[in-house]
Amino acid sequence: MTLRDFINRLLGRQPASATLAKQRLQLVLAHDRSDLNPELLEKMRSEILEVVSRYVEIDVEGGDVSLETEDRVTALVANLPIKRARAIPLAAVAEPAEG
Amino acid sequence: MTAAPTRIILICSGKGGVGKTTLTANLGIALARQGSRTAVLDADFGLRNLDLLLGLENRIVYTAQEVLAETCRLEQALVKHKQEPNLALLPAGNPRMLEWLTPEDMQRIVALLAERFDIVLIDCPAGIEDGFRNAAAAAREAIVVTTPEVSAVRDADRVIGLLNTQGIEPIQLVLNRVRPKMMLNQEMLAVSDVTDILALPLLGLVLEDEQVIVSTNRGEPLTLNGNGSPAAKAYHNIARRLRGETVPLIDPAKEGQGLRAKLGRFMQTRIF
Numbered sequence: 001m002t003l004r005d006f007i008n009r010l011l012g013r014q015p016a017s018a019t020l021a022k023q024r025l026q027l028v029l030a031h032d033r034s035d036l037n038p039e040l041l042e043k044m045r046s047e048i049l050e051v052v053s054r055y056v057e058i059d060v061e062g063g064d065v066s067l068e069t070e071d072r073v074t075a076l077v078a079n080l081p082i083k084r085a086r087a088i089p090l091a092a093v094a095e096p097a098e099g
Numbered sequence: 100m101t102a103a104p105t106r107i108i109l110i111c112s113g114k115g116g117v118g119k120t121t122l123t124a125n126l127g128i129a130l131a132r133q134g135s136r137t138a139v140l141d142a143d144f145g146l147r148n149l150d151l152l153l154g155l156e157n158r159i160v161y162t163a164q165e166v167l168a169e170t171c172r173l174e175q176a177l178v179k180h181k182q183e184p185n186l187a188l189l190p191a192g193n194p195r196m197l198e199w200l201t202p203e204d205m206q207r208i209v210a211l212l213a214e215r216f217d218i219v220l221i222d223c224p225a226g227i228e229d230g231f232r233n234a235a236a237a238a239r240e241a242i243v244v245t246t247p248e249v250s251a252v253r254d255a256d257r258v259i260g261l262l263n264t265q266g267i268e269p270i271q272l273v274l275n276r277v278r279p280k281m282m283l284n285q286e287m288l289a290v291s292d293v294t295d296i297l298a299l300p301l302l303g304l305v306l307e308d309e310q311v312i313v314s315t316n317r318g319e320p321l322t323l324n325g326n327g328s329p330a331a332k333a334y335h336n337i338a339r340r341l342r343g344e345t346v347p348l349i350d351p352a353k354e355g356q357g358l359r360a361k362l363g364r365f366m367q368t369r370i371f
Contacts, residue, residue, distance in 0.1 A: 003368045004285055018287055024249060029256050
């Protein structure tokens, strides 16, 4: 906040329009920039499910992976109901030994 | 001794009407004046205007279309500027070219130009559709033009994203139609706001200048007659920086020494 904005606020006025412009732009660009097309989002979703299900059994039907924008931050939100943990993570078996 | 490779620079903006074509025309003249053999290619086939801003509209015989169809040689289509023989225009063809033109066609044209010129400026159409993709296909670097307005900055951001995915580098920013007084009063996005948001290096600032309209009326770019208008100076400075000279950039909102200017700057102090 600049000094001018502060004085405007004290006087009950709107912030300077440049301040508003910057805030509005940052918001809209966060969304524009993360604008994955549905096909890519679906691909990412299935890969995330694949990785997670190596470790835990998940309810694929009840799962949801989506982009949510709040304030200035766009977040990838994954909601994956877990049925049970795997006794031996598949990853431990699938990963090649290092060396 | 091998000559430096030709620089192929796309001039684009996303939004229309922010000054792409005016910048292309003025920069073309300025670069030519400073000694670079320069070609300007009008890639806005739908709404061509570069010929008009350069005052060359009556001298067009052939266009990029005939060059591609091989019904004329490149030299026949190039329109040399009378007062600035270092500059040549390759005019855009018929708007119907949009239906069949491919990125490969653009690459062919630019490769031909690269044999004869030091710098090729490509005047890109507005938008992010096929016209943009064709124009960008042959470019190696880009200048993004924007004004300090929300819609122009947003569209510029889109275009920068596309240029990044095409691997075009460097991408530099020209901020056009700057009004220092409004910036001082925080009624216009500050220079640093725009560069922060778009995260591009600033190649130049052009002040709002009525002389630009006068010069387009005449078909004589401001850089042609060396008058001292602020925009003409800005275009010349942009050309110098492009050619590798170091020319300091002055933020107009930080320049004035009057009481109003000082008060304005004081009011811009960030308190939290």
